[in-house]
Amino acid sequence: MPSRPLTPSPKPNAKTLLVHALRYPETAPAFTLPEWDLLIRQARHADLLGCLGALIKARGLLDQVALQPRQHLISALRVAGKIAQTARWEVQQVRTALAPLNAPVVILKGAAYTLMDLPIAPGRLFYDVDVMVPETSLAQAELLLKLHGWGSVKTSVYDQRYYRQWMHELPPMQHAARETMLDLHHNILPRTARFHPDAEQLLHSARAVGGDAQLRVLAPQDMVLHSATHLFHEGESRHALRDLFDLDGLLRHFGADAVFWSGLVQRAQQLELARPLYYALRYTQRIFATPIPPDVCASAHAGEPGRLTLALMDTLCARGFRTPHPSCNDWLTPAARFALYVRGHWLRMPLHRLIPHLVHQTFAPNSAD
Structure with a gap:
């Protein structure tokens, strides 16, 4: 995995403190206690404190951090380590439950990063296990999971219809005894979305985990595209920076192999995901200085939106990321985040369905997201 730049940027201000620390973790021991106080609060809000601790620890600098902030970093790493341990065990329970399924079982997102021991996994927080199976196997997979203790946490008629008729996943499931959460997917975008990636291609290219022919993770290019698609179609402001940091780490890690870059843009076009890839490359470069070959950047312009749309996205993402x-907000930040939230829903659902759905959410806030 290519290392992060060693030459630090100018001293950060409050708005750039966390991004600066993630980009230049070697500068962390020099932070003052007031800077650490703010940095820890910012990192907790972004679910990135464990990741920051992992970056500092990987450079052998954890012992050089002042005692008080070091204790926070160590605690965050322990919490993340426990989550990763639980996720590994939970994946095996899912694997056991779905063993009769004559189909691949693909682990997605955080649990997949943990199974693969990717560099972005240490310190990362995630709260559920995401699994993808072929749509033709969805009903059987749901039944098998129910037989092993998982059940839907969305019980209203509206929520059940929302997920089963329109979405790319079933209603979230929770284990009755362990209370662990599971999302069962059949694609990476909703049925109603503007773009329609071919789930069969994703499943066909998925790679076996540890010699297990059934248990798989997405291929490297597809993993990046899924991460980009999730980020730019969810509109979830709280984890936007964390998800962009994931993309930076994935691109650095997989990008060490030239073969990864050679087919990335073409794969995005095959899956109708050229637009989210373009945004992913643009904003990881801007915010984390992610090293991307110039020819890949040039090819990715195939997914570039119109000039006005791009200018608007730049304005929104400058605040959304x-x-x-609160220390990083200005008076326009809430509006920018709300606009990105609405945009994400608009890409996922046509207006004639989106407007009634948003109205329903307004008056039933505990309903489907």
């Missing part, structure tokens, strides 16, 4: 902490 800020640390989700």
